[in-house]
Amino acid sequence: xxxSVWFLIPLAIAAVLSGCGKKNDQVTIGFIVKQPDEPxxxxxxxxxxxxxxxxxxxLVEIGATDGSQVLSGIDNLGAQSAKGLVICAxxxxxxxxxxxxxxxxxxxxxxxxxxxxxxxxxxxxxxxMGISAYDIGKQVGQAIVxxxxxxxxxxxxxxxxxxxxxxxxxxxxxxxxxxxxEVLTAAGLPASQIFTSxxxxxxxxxxxxxxxxxxxxxxxxxxxxxxxxxxxxxMGAVRAMENRGYNAETIIGVGIGGSTAMTDFKKPKPTGVxxxxxxxxxxxxxxxxxxxxxxxxxGKEPPKVILTTGTLITRDNFEKxxxxxxxx
Numbered sequence: 001x002x003x004s005v006w007f008l009i010p011l012a013i014a015a016v017l018s019g020c021g022k023k024n025d026q027v028t029i030g031f032i033v034k035q036p037d038e039p040x041x042x043x044x045x046x047x048x049x050x051x052x053x054x055x056x057x058x059l060v061e062i063g064a065t066d067g068s069q070v071l072s073g074i075d076n077l078g079a080q081s082a083k084g085l086v087i088c089a090x091x092x093x094x095x096x097x098x099x100x101x102x103x104x105x106x107x108x109x110x111x112x113x114x115x116x117x118x119x120x121x122x123x124x125x126x127x128x129m130g131i132s133a134y135d136i137g138k139q140v141g142q143a144i145v146x147x148x149x150x151x152x153x154x155x156x157x158x159x160x161x162x163x164x165x166x167x168x169x170x171x172x173x174x175x176x177x178x179x180x181x182e183v184l185t186a187a188g189l190p191a192s193q194i195f196t197s198x199x200x201x202x203x204x205x206x207x208x209x210x211x212x213x214x215x216x217x218x219x220x221x222x223x224x225x226x227x228x229x230x231x232x233x234x235m236g237a238v239r240a241m242e243n244r245g246y247n248a249e250t251i252i253g254v255g256i257g258g259s260t261a262m263t264d265f266k267k268p269k270p271t272g273v274x275x276x277x278x279x280x281x282x283x284x285x286x287x288x289x290x291x292x293x294x295x296x297x298x299g300k301e302p303p304k305v306i307l308t309t310g311t312l313i314t315r316d317n318f319e320k321x322x323x324x325x326x327x328x
Contacts, residue, residue, distance in 0.1 A: 027057040028082040029292055030107075031285075032073050034090035034114075035202075036063025038232075039259035040281055041088070043327060044112070047285030048086070055293050067094050071101050078105030084292040088113040092170065095124045108295055110302060112288050114170060121171075127295075127302040129288050131279055133172040136256055136310050137179020139277045140227050143254045143312050144180070145187040147274055151252075153223060155189040161218060162189060162225040163241075165199035165210035165233035173229035176256060180227045189225070199233045204260075207236020215244055224251045224272070231255035231276050235264065238272035248272055258313055259327065265315045277310035278321060284308070 031048050033041040045061045052059035060080065062073040070089060077085060085107050089098060095116030102109050109116075111128040118124055144162075145155075153160055162184060167173040177196065185191050195218060197210035207228060214237070224241055228234045234255035241251055251272030255261045258278030264271045283306075291302040313321050322328045 027055075027084075027293060027296055028060060028077070028080050029057055029084040029086065029289060029296070030060045030062060030073065030077040030082050031289065032062045032064050032070060032085065032087040032089070034063075034065060034088050036061075036065075038203075039262075040257050040279075043259060043281035044088075044285035047282045047326075048289040051286045051289035051293065055290065057293050059289070065090050067091060067097065070094060070098060074098070074101045074105070074107065077107060082107055083296045084108045084110065086110045086112050086288045086292055087116075089116060092117050093119065093121075095126070099124065099126070108292065110288055110292050110295075112284050114172060117171075125304075127291075127304055129284055129302075129306040129308070130172065132307040132309050133175035134179040136277050136279070137176035137181075137227075138183050139179075139310060139312060140176070140254045140256060141180035141183025141187075143275050143277070144225050144227065144252050145183060147252050147254075148187075148225065155184070155187055157223075158193070159220065159222040160189070160225070161193040161195060161221040161223075162227065163211055163214045163237050164194060164196045164226070165207045165228040165237050166196045167199050167202050167229045167233070170229070176229050177227070184225065199228065199236070202230070202232065204232045204236040204239070207233035208240045209236070211237030211240035215240060222250065224253075226251060226253035226272065228255060231257040231260035231273075234276075235260065235273055238264075241272060246272065248274075254312075256310070258310075258318070258322070261313070262318055262322065265313075265318045270315060275312055275314040278313045278318075278325070279310045280308055280325065282326060 064070040092114050115128045116124045195214045197213045199206035199210045234253045238253045248270040253273045255276040258276045261276035264273040294300045
């Protein structure tokens with residue numbers, strides 16, 4: 001990193017400028033994320049900075065947790081003559097407003113993680129790198145099934161059930177839940193034994209609340225299978241279960257993301273978070289920034305859709321896998 005300068009823009013949006021003092025001909029690219037404190041987005045920025053260092057462009061990192069912050073962030077980029085924007089929006093339905101605002105400044109837009117949609121929920125014609133949500137959901141379900149078999153659990157046993165904190169506002173979230181649920185039911189778990197509850201905030205506290213609701217409604221369950229749209233949902237539900245006396249022997253939780261679940265893997269004793277499907281922030285950070293830079297400088301528009309997959313990590317292999325990925 002050559003130099004970083006912190007500054008504030010309206011509505012408490014934090015941005016970081018990476019690179020040396022901007023030259024007149026230097027390309028500026030913005031990278032907006034919806035939850036800047038989460039490890040996944042921190043890693044996306046980390047790898048985007050690597051792309052900035054490799055290609056010599058100016059990177060502006062902006063955290064925006066609501067629509068007004070997104071629009072203010074784009075105004076900020078426009079004031080800096082930015083030519084491109086990589087964005088994971090806090091609400092995908094902001095898509096038309098984001099494109100309209102970006103068009104005012106002639107800024108190209110590349111969606112990452114969550115696909116931008118119109119008012120009817122239809123994907124917009126914007127290049128997009130996301131996660132194969134349904135397939136990753138199936139990976140989660142299979143990891144749970146495999147571990148249950150190792151423990152000798154019979155998924156048809158009525159004392160075994162699944163708790164799934166959901167985030168139904170996102171299509172990617174719905175697909176993850178669908179994929180995991182289908183694998184579990186195919187393995188013998190009755191669909192009536194999969195209990196969903198909305199994670200209203202998408203974070204660990206939201207998962208905790210969602211888990212508590214399910215636990216209160218179903219006190220007869222002795223063993224829990226836990227999955228969600230991300231690591232945070234699983235970890236929150238597991239914490240709620242641990243507060244009620246469940247433990248690593250009676251919970252099999254598998255999240256999505258990897259970086260947050262690592263907190264549990266590092267603990268001296270196992271928790272109910274058995275594993276996580278690690279998704280690749282390097283591709284989502286470095287590659288999107290690289291493709292945006294080439295779009296700006298060479299006129300090569302990125303592929304319309306790129307979908308990435310994941311790798312199961314557990315306490316046993318997370319250090320090896322994450323070191324290989326440059327995450328440790």
